[in-house]
Amino acid sequence: MKDLFKHNKPLHSIIRETAEVAGYLWQRGWAERNAGNISINISEIVDIEIIDYSPFPFLDLPFSYPKLADSSFLVTGTGKRMRDFANSPMNNGIVIKVNQSANGYWILSQKAGSSSFLPTSELSTHLGIHQLIAERGSPEKVVLHAHTTELIALTHAEEFCNQDSLNNLLWGMHPETIVFVPKGVGFVPYMLPGSVEIAMETIKALQNHDVALWEKHGVFAIGNCVHETFDVIDILAKSARIYFMCQSANILPRGLTASQLSDLKL
Ligand SMILES: [Zn+2]
Numbered sequence: 526m527k528d529l530f531k532h533n534k535p536l537h538s539i540i541r542e543t544a545e546v547a548g549y550l551w552q553r554g555w556a557e558r559n560a561g562n563i564s565i566n567i568s569e570i571v572d573i574e575i576i577d578y579s580p581f582p583f584l585d586l587p588f589s590y591p592k593l594a595d596s597s598f599l600v601t602g603t604g605k606r607m608r609d610f611a612n613s614p615m616n617n618g619i620v621i622k623v624n625q626s627a628n629g630y631w632i633l634s635q636k637a638g639s640s641s642f643l644p645t646s647e648l649s650t651h652l653g654i655h656q657l658i659a660e661r662g663s664p665e666k667v668v669l670h671a672h673t674t675e676l677i678a679l680t681h682a683e684e685f686c687n688q689d690s691l692n693n694l695l696w697g698m699h700p701e702t703i704v705f706v707p708k709g710v711g712f713v714p715y716m717l718p719g720s721v722e723i724a725m726e727t728i729k730a731l732q733n734h735d736v737a738l739w740e741k742h743g744v745f746a747i748g749n750c751v752h753e754t755f756d757v758i759d760i761l762a763k764s765a766r767i768y769f770m771c772q773s774a775n776i777l778p779r780g781l782t783a784s785q786l787s788d789l790k791l
Contacts, residue, residue: 529573529620529633536571539599539751540614546669546755547601548611553762555671556607560743562645563618565751566655566666568596573622573633581631582641583624590652592659594627600644600651619644623652650724654747657728665747667754672743675765676758680712680740688712691738697780698764703789705760708735715740736761 530536543563550556567573598621601610605617620634621644635641645651647670654668679685685694692709696702711730716723718739727745730737735757737745744761748754771778781789 529575530615533571536567536599536620539565539567539570540618543599543618543751544611544614546751547607547614549755549759550671551606551608551611553673553759555673555743555758555762557672559604559606561607561669561671562601562647562651563599563670563751564601564645564648564651564655564668565599566596566658567599567620570666571597573597573620575622575633578622578631580636581633582635582637583629583631584643585629586623586627586652587649588653589626589628590623590656591627592656593623593652594625595623596655596659597622597633598651598655600648602642603644603646605642646719649721650719650727650745653724653728654731654745657731658747661732664749667748667751669746669748669751669754669758670743671746671758673758673762675762675769676710676738676744677741678769679765680738686712686714686740694768694780695761695764696786698767698778699760700781700785700789701760702764703781703786706735706757707790708733710734710736710738710744710761713737713739715742718742 550561599618600621601618610617615634619632621630622633623630651668658665685691688711691712695710711734713726713730727737731747744758746754746758748757768778
């Protein structure tokens with residue numbers, strides 16, 4: 526059995542990039558306490574050569590994810606802080622491999638019987654989104670959940686608790702937003718976090734959007750790499766900040782016009 530971390534440059538570089546982004550999430554105030562979680566499908570990037578899985582802890586999944594059979598993921602740990610992940614990623618994150626039946630997984634970064642921790646409590650939502658990505662054959666590898674203050678604040682206004690007004694506002698505040706977040710935000714009404722219902726609604730929202738925004742809670746974003754995924758959230762938050770800054774200065778923001786927006790779409 527090859528040591529997972531020994532001479533594995535691609536794995537080390539994904540861990541380093543994820544740690545950088547975890548630090549940004551903490552610095553932005555989008556990951557208080559143990560808030561936020563990240564999963565990255567590393568199956569095609571990282572060479573994981575294991576013949577005997579018996580030394581690793583095995584856990585069942587509550588659902589089957591057939592498209593994720595034999596896939597591997599880097600996942601942040603349950604109860605772990607983003608600021609700690611930034612400093613010591615593999616004491617706060619784990620590498621898992623889904624079994625062939627896609628109804629359970631091994632924790633490859635831990636040894637059976639050793640003191641260990643589990644992946645994020647939102648693992649089902651993450652795997653459901655990765656399954657959606659695999660079903661449609663799109664290239665996204667990263668699923669990132671954060672408590673993005675500026676976007677949460679918007680969902681406390683009833684007028685922005687619908688997709689059209691939310692996207693019109695966010696696209697209208699800054700030209701970059703429609704360019705880099707062309708499919709916009711899918712709105713998910715308030716539901717109990719961690720529930721099957723919210724996972725299903727999030728997956729539905731991500732079928733046609735770049736980001737799912739949970740009312741009064743935060744975002745789930747998908748992207749090809751962890752920096753790009755962070756960028757999408759950052760751009761949306763910037764748009765929301767411009768709106769709030771104008772409001773607090775008693776300026777009614779005019780927003781980009783329809784023709785300015787359609788020029789940007791070209
Ligand atoms: Zn959350």
